[in-house]
Amino acid sequence: MTELPHLKDVFDRLRRGHHLSPEDEPLFSAVAARHEDYAAWFRQLGITLVRHPRDFFYFDPEGGEGEREALSRIAVFAFILVDHAANEGRPVEEYVFGQHFLLPRLPHLGLDRYVGLLRQVDVEDMAGLRQVVRNLERFGFAKVVGEDEFRFQRPFHRFLDKCLEVAQAPAPASGPGVGEARAEDAG
Amino acid sequence: MRIPPQSFFRFCEVHVPLLRRLASAGGEVSEADVRRMIRDTQGEDAELPETTWRRLGELHILVPTEPGSDLHFLAEPVRRLVDYLFDAAQAATPEIVRGYIQSMEASGRQLARAIEQDELTLLRLAIDDIQKVLIRVQADLDETHRCILNEVSRYKTERRTVSVRDKFRRIVHWMERYVEPMTDIVRPDGPLRSVFDETGRLLIRARDHGLYTDLPTLERSLRLLRIVQRHALRVFQQCRRELQPLYESLRRSSFLAEGAAKALEALQRDGAGGWAEAHAVRAFQQRWQHVPSDAAITRALRNVAETTVEPPPVLGLGEPEAPPADYQRRVWLEALPGEAGASVPIDDLLGWIVRRNPGCTTADALAGFTRLVFDTSFVAGFDGGEPRVHETADGSLESCPVQLSLP
Numbered sequence: 001m002t003e004l005p006h007l008k009d010v011f012d013r014l015r016r017g018h019h020l021s022p023e024d025e026p027l028f029s030a031v032a033a034r035h036e037d038y039a040a041w042f043r044q045l046g047i048t049l050v051r052h053p054r055d056f057f058y059f060d061p062e063g064g065e066g067e068r069e070a071l072s073r074i075a076v077f078a079f080i081l082v083d084h085a086a087n088e089g090r091p092v093e094e095y096v097f098g099q100h101f102l103l104p105r106l107p108h109l110g111l112d113r114y115v116g117l118l119r120q121v122d123v124e125d126m127a128g129l130r131q132v133v134r135n136l137e138r139f140g141f142a143k144v145v146g147e148d149e150f151r152f153q154r155p156f157h158r159f160l161d162k163c164l165e166v167a168q169a170p171a172p173a174s175g176p177g178v179g180e181a182r183a184e185d186a187g
Numbered sequence: 188m189r190i191p192p193q194s195f196f197r198f199c200e201v202h203v204p205l206l207r208r209l210a211s212a213g214g215e216v217s218e219a220d221v222r223r224m225i226r227d228t229q230g231e232d233a234e235l236p237e238t239t240w241r242r243l244g245e246l247h248i249l250v251p252t253e254p255g256s257d258l259h260f261l262a263e264p265v266r267r268l269v270d271y272l273f274d275a276a277q278a279a280t281p282e283i284v285r286g287y288i289q290s291m292e293a294s295g296r297q298l299a300r301a302i303e304q305d306e307l308t309l310l311r312l313a314i315d316d317i318q319k320v321l322i323r324v325q326a327d328l329d330e331t332h333r334c335i336l337n338e339v340s341r342y343k344t345e346r347r348t349v350s351v352r353d354k355f356r357r358i359v360h361w362m363e364r365y366v367e368p369m370t371d372i373v374r375p376d377g378p379l380r381s382v383f384d385e386t387g388r389l390l391i392r393a394r395d396h397g398l399y400t401d402l403p404t405l406e407r408s409l410r411l412l413r414i415v416q417r418h419a420l421r422v423f424q425q426c427r428r429e430l431q432p433l434y435e436s437l438r439r440s441s442f443l444a445e446g447a448a449k450a451l452e453a454l455q456r457d458g459a460g461g462w463a464e465a466h467a468v469r470a471f472q473q474r475w476q477h478v479p480s481d482a483a484i485t486r487a488l489r490n491v492a493e494t495t496v497e498p499p500p501v502l503g504l505g506e507p508e509a510p511p512a513d514y515q516r517r518v519w520l521e522a523l524p525g526e527a528g529a530s531v532p533i534d535d536l537l538g539w540i541v542r543r544n545p546g547c548t549t550a551d552a553l554a555g556f557t558r559l560v561f562d563t564s565f566v567a568g569f570d571g572g573e574p575r576v577h578e579t580a581d582g583s584l585e586s587c588p589v590q591l592s593l594p
Contacts, residue, residue: 017470047471059471067472068463075467076454079447086351086444091436093443117451120459139470158468163446166466 004037005030011042014049014059017067019140019155021056031057054157056140070135073121077132078159080107080114093160096152103129103148195246202239204228209249210269215258221249278334279327281368284379287324288372291317291382298389302396310393311401314408317386321411328415328422331365335426342433355441358434366426373419383416516551519544523555524562527591534570535588536560541577549579559591566594 004010010027013020020028031038032055039049048060084107085095108114108129118124123132133150136142141159144150199206205228209216212224221243225236233239243249249259261269270277294316301310338361342354373379387409394405450466479487526543533539540555541547547555560567572588 015471015473017472019470061469061471067470068467071467071470072459072463075450075463079450079466082443082447083451086440086447089349089351089354090440092351092440094436113455117454120454120462160443162466162468163443163450165446166449167442167446169449 004034004041007038007041010038013140014042014057015047017059017061017139019056019058019153019158021140021154023143023153024140028057052155052157054154056154056157058140058155058158069121071139073118073123073128073132074135074139074141075159075162076117076121076123077108077129077136078156079163080117082160082163084114096156096160100145100149100151103133103150190246198242198246198248201233202228205239206248206265206269207273209261210266210273212261215252215260216249218257218259221259278331278365279369280365281372283327284324284369284372287320287327288378288382290320291386294320295382295386295389298386298393302389302393302398305398307398310398314390314393314404317390318404318408318411321408321415325411325415325418328419331369332422332426335361335365335429339429339433351437351440351444355437358430358437362430362434366423366430370423370427373416373423375420379419380416383412387412516554519551520554520558523558524564527559527565528593531565532590532592534590535572535575536567536591537584537586537589538575538577539591541579541584546580549582549584552577552579552584556589560589564594565591567591 006027010020010031013024013027018024020031022028031049035049035051035057039051042049042059048062050058050060052058081096082092085092088095103126106129108118109126118128123129130148133142133144136152136156137144137150139155140153141156142150142152205224208224208228209221212220216224218240222236222240225239229236229239247262248265250262252258252260294313297309298313298317300306301313338357342358371377390405390409390412394402453466454462523540527533527539530539536559537552537556540552540559544551544555559565567589570588570590574585574587577584577586
């Protein structure tokens with residue numbers, strides 16, 4: 001195996017939970033070009049390099065320690081955003097990936113129900129939201145593009161995958177009305 | 188019942204808004220509702236509302252649901268005319284198209300019978316029926332297509348906030364109620380094609396039989412059959428193509444919304460404890476602590492590589508000439524309780540130790556004193572005497588006399 005370019009930087013990013021997407025050049029291109037070689041290299045360390053169907057890379061979290069609290073907050077943040085887009089009648093993916101978001105204009109603190117949900121994971125105010133966005137950027141789910149302005153990146157698809165996963169999980173009580181078609185067909 | 192066309196169209200000319208309101212109301216309307224519509228749509232110099240109400244009945248624009256009823260509906264021909272004029276398309280349901288198929292089957296049977304029995308009148312009637320049905324099928328197909336196009340464009344331009352789930356339900360309704368069953372009916376191996384083929388065969392038979400001499404009409408019917416057949420399939424394929432992307436996008440969004448709603452509901456219901464396990468996305472994290480740097484590893488390797496070999500130390504294993512001092516001291520201390528036991532009671536313990544061991548050091552004297560005071564086989568205590576000074580090899584000790592006796 002010839003020497004892999006940017007190996008140290010790639011490993012350093014991925015081991016911190018970062019997701020490599022086209023925003024992370026030149027690392028992304030290096031890994032995309034020789035994905036199998038990188039995967040083989042990391043396999044020797046007992047780590048699995050995952051290539052998501054939407055074309056971004058991350059380390060399989062099964063082998064890591066995880067960062068439960070920050071990721072819980074991010075998850076609640078993401079689910080609220082999806083819920084809001086759907087209530088507005090907007091196609092979710094177009095809404096999430098098709099615009100820049102301004103922190104003060106996010107729906108998260110505008111509805112008591114959302115505020116209550118965020119409080120469950122200790123996000124109380126705008127400062128808390130700002131921290132969530134910083135963490136989104138840290139993991140590569142979003143990119144901050146200005147003061148209180150950010151946009152989502154490809155790896156955010158992992159949350160949408162999670163939505164589909166939860167949607168097709170058997171409901172404890174009666175199922176939702178729209179579930180005539182099966183969720184796995186939606187992918 | 189004959190309605191003078193001039194009167195009808197003259198009335199329609201000045202009551203267009205009213206007719207439109209009546210058409211859009213759909214279904215039954217009460218007299219009070221109609222009178223309100225008349226007032227709302229009537230201009231200042233128009234006829235009296237009572238006159239308008241009366242004319243609606245006379246021209247059979249409004250028909251009572253039953254004799255003497257307060258409820259009325261817009262006569263079907265007028266509704267169709269208004270829909271046509273305002274391009275308000277009504278989608279044909281699968282039941283309507285199935286009705287056409289049954290109607291054509293009946294006309295086909297009539298046609299076959301007419302050919303068998305050489306019944307020219309019956310044959311003409313059957314062909315007329317078939318033509319009328321074909322024209323209606325074609326018109327309904329066009330209307331359905333227009334209707335679906337309107338619906339799709341309404342989705343794309345709608346400003347009103349409608350949730351993704353509701354939009355998806357509506358699209359599913361359109362797909363399931365109209366497009367899918369209709370495509371099943373008009374597909375090449377479906378019932379429409381089959382009845383059209385049979386009708387075509389009968390028409391050709393009628394032509395070949397020589398009974399029906401109006402060949403242009405027969406040819407026209409055959410042509411219409413082919414056109415409607417092709418048109419039907421194309422229309423519903425087009426409808427499907429229009430709706431499919433919207434359907435796919437909304438279906439996916441609907442499932443995403445459903446998942447997010449379920450996850451948030453679980454959080455609200457069960458709290459954050461354990462929620463993350465099933466709902467949060469996980470990420471790899473590996474923190475390292477106290478990891479040797481590259482420089483440290485290099486230095487360690489260099490130390491190993493540069494180490495010079497030294498011979499092991501030689502241990503002297505021969506027996507020493509005299510016992511070690513520490514050993515002798517231990518033996519003395521262990522023998523002390525025995526010696527004291529033979530001398531008890533002792534009035535001044537420290538003086539006794541110093542006297543019996545001339546040349547002992549201060550440390551030895553105190554070690555012996557402590558050994559005996561804490562020995563459980565003796566009892567030690569001050570006797571209240573004055574302090575005394577005891578000389579040792581390396582100093583002196585001053586103490587009040589301590590008595591030692593057996594318990």
